Amino acid sequence: MSCPPASVPRRLLPVVVAAALAAGAVMPRAHAGETLVAVAANFTAAAQEIGAAFTEATGHTVTFSFGSTGKLYAQISHGAPFDAFLAADAARPEKAEAEGHAVPGSRFPYALGRIVLYSADPALVDDGGAVLEAPEAFGRLAIANPVTAPYGAAALEALEALDVLDQVRPKLVQGDSIAQTLQFVTTGNAPLGFVALSQVAGHEDGSRWLVPQNLYAPIRQDAVLLKHGADNDAAHAFLDYLQGPDAAAIMDRYGYGQSER
Structure with a gap:
């Protein structure tokens, strides 16, 4: 069994341990990072709730930029510093991969809109x-x-x-x-x-x-990791969280269906 450091009297060890634990409770989590994500406007409320839950779970912070999918893609193609893209369709994330703006193989469906x-x-x-x-x-x-x-x-x-x-x-x-x-x-x-x-x-x-779903093509919404976020741990963590059960439960409350992955 290890002994306490000689500089700390044994009778004071409980006080020192308690102080260390209290300090740890208020310190930020190690390696917490930040990420900037472009998000289709329909997903605004769900994204804000998911973002808060993500920060609570991981310590990372996420900032969203909301807009129409087409306008967000135009910003991405002109070098906007987004780390990830949550579109309202599958076409733009696919195009982002094809045109070299996104990390190949990182695209996935996250929701079905109505x-x-x-x-x-x-x-x-x-x-x-x-x-x-x-x-x-x-x-x-x-x-x-x-x-x-x-x-x-x-x-x-x-x-x-x-x-x-x-x-x-x-x-x-x-x-x-x-x-x-x-x-x-x-x-x-x-x-x-x-x-x-x-x-x-x-x-x-x-x-x-x-509106019955047989009156329009399914609104499959894809997400993709952009080249700017390729080395950003917080961006990777957010996209992982988006595919998890906690995010799925939030999306369900907002009426989104779940796409097959």
């Missing part, structure tokens, strides 16, 4: 989305920009599948991202719009219709 026809007016949207067949009942219909936002592209697909696109086209107003699209609806600038299920999950206000 769209909702939503209005702040509790009486406007009925189950089945019949309001879309009566454009005179609303002034504007908000969608995200279908060129840069996969949720906007899904909205157009659904409108076409419902055979109402030509009727409502004159009423369409586009948000730069799905976040701005929701803002249009909640502020009354558009009486209704197609938003992400994750944005209204857990809220009972307004009226909504969960």
Whole structure:
């Protein structure tokens, strides 16, 4: 059995040990790092909750930059210092690998998104989305920009599948991202719009219709490690955490389905 250092009297050893333990409790975890992650706007609330849980579990800190997938990819292709990219589609992360912006083989699906026809007016949207067949009942219909936002592209697909696109086209107003699209609806600038299920999950206000998944292609959301984050331990740890059970439970609360990995 080892003896205490000669410089510490045996009677004071419990005090010294207690002080050391107390100091350790407030010291930051060894090798804690930081990472900057680009995240599709639909994933804002879920990412913030996952980020807080990740920091609590690992000691690493993560900072998010939110926006439409297309605009984030444009920033990445022009050298923005993001370590990882959580897109709202599979195409841009795949393109990031192909064009040399991402670490080869690091791409994986993390969630399946869904769209909702939503209005702040509790009486406007009925189950089945019949309001879309009566454009005179609303002034504007908000969608995200279908060129840069996969949720906007899904909205157009659904409108076409419902055979109402030509009727409502004159009423369409586009948000730069799905976040701005929701803002249009909640502020009354558009009486209704197609938003992400994750944005209204857990809220009972307004009226909504969960659009059947057979009306649009699955919104598979992929993540990828970018070249800038290749040697960043915190970035690697965050992507690992994103694939774990704690993150999955958070995503489930926001209405995301889980992609096969």
